[in-house]
Amino acid sequence: MTPAYSVIFFTVASGAGYGLLTWLSVAYLANWWTPNAQGFVPGAIALCLGVVLIVAGLMSSMLHLGHPERAWRALSQWRTSWLSREGVLATLGLIPITLFVGGWLWAPERILMLRMSALATIVFSLSTVLCTAMIYASLKPIPRWHNPWVPPVYLGFALASGAVIAMCVRAFADTAPTSFMIGTLALLIGVWILKILYWRHSDAQDSTSTIGSATGLDALGDITQLDAPHTAANYLQKEMGFVVARKHATRLRRMAILLGAALPSLVLFEILMTEGFLHDILLLIGTASVMFSLCIERWLFFAEAKHVVTLFYGEKSV
């Protein structure tokens, strides 16, 4: 599948935004991070960041549409369509998110409202990310997406990147508790291990279809494409015919793991072990590197996924 930058940005940004809001809600409910004297300002910054990430992501996915002005219609088919469900949950989720952010900023004393909206924020955030993942996981013609690993990896990366951003903001304002930092790192590394397992699983997956089963001509022997129906690439080939060389993909996978897990580990180690003013910069670098690694991971998610329609264009098996 051809990686579209708007979709990569959308999934990474809104995933991180929902992850961030989830953790802030959890921290609020658990009384780790409340709008008290110490927590108010970093909390406000983190909440706004979360909202910006979500809204920017949703906007980018809307601009990806051929008719953005009709986007409201996408709320109608939630009975069958994961994309519609995602739209409905993202829209409904804006209500508790607004209440939570508003309550934090202007009415921190209304504990009940804050608690209720925090709870609802967690539910809507996680379910929206799950819908995003299910859009991909439900597509049978793309075996690398149509498997049970995809939803946990999506959820995991959303939560991990959200935690990283929360930690970064908190550490900037005062100091993040050591347990928070270590927990975040553990989550991040855990999700990368999940991702590596996903890669191993999908590399080993048997092909579901072949050029023979697609055309039915396997009855006549080996099949090669003699002529495509058209002289230049058409929509199908431009949208779904993207191929990334195995060597290139392996290199990118390593780079993603390096930037997404190894470098943040080093940064955290250095912050926990030493005292110094460089910590802020290191934290920023670590966070940026995690976000960048997720963009690579998402790019690969598309680039490595083969669509069975390529079989008609000469691909041997998918």
Add this chain to the structure above:
Amino acid sequence: MTAVPDTTAKKLGLVIDLDSCVGCHACAVSCKEWNTGGYSAPLTDQNPYGKEPDGVWFNRVHSYETRSGKDAGRTVHFPRACLHCEEPACVTVCPTGASFKRAEDGIVLVNPETCIGCKLCSWACPYGAREYDADDGIMKKCTLCVDRIYNQNIEPSRREPACVSACPTNARHFGDFADPESNVSKLTAARGGYDLMPESGYQPTWKYLLPRERKAPASVLPMDKVYRKPVRDEHKSRSADAVAGVATTLKHNRATNAAPPDSDHSALPGANSQCPSGQSVNVASGTQFTTEPPDAQLTGWWRWIDRLLSR
């Protein structure tokens, strides 16, 4: 809307006979012609006269080569369009309800007024049947000529998809698969019509027919044993023969699927025709291909013509 009906009253669709298809792309062209003025109009093109032309086509004809064992290889032309599946995930993934399957006849359509152009349905289709119109910003696909097959303004005999009318070899058959007595159901039963990519689980309505087995591949006929033989007697009534000849060849083709004896003559030196209409040229010059030695029958100016042609 995007819930797929449990069952449809009719299951309209096509049987595509890969045995007859000659890869002329007439179906694709006539489809484009009809549909650029039809339900999903227009079918836009981008850069049509440039180096990399692109555009919306509902019907695409691939050509494959198959080989097995000592078979020298055979070309199979393969038209591909929407199969109006019975379990079309292209419909269920649609977030707007723009994609739908009609309960009355099973036709899968996109409503051009409500499609938002999210392209998800094209990802969900295993058969590459959906093409995005970059100018219109919406998805388009084969309509089974819904604006033709029920059209009261055209005579009943032409109320079939444009591709079916256009096919010069009758490789496309239109009918109702829900009716076991229909032409398409019978044809499917008789010739073992099959589903493309059955493992997709989409249950395509359309069926394909495999090319028939070849009795003797043309390639095993040794070239140097093939000679032209004059047919003088037929000379006088040549136009009648020409017509009869073409008809026989076509019949022969349909009935046995074996390559007609003279089907390979375009590869021979001096052959001056490649198509049924060109065949009359051969008949006109009074020669046909046989495996008998030439000189035995050649007399007079026939021999002279033969030499000239053999050069």
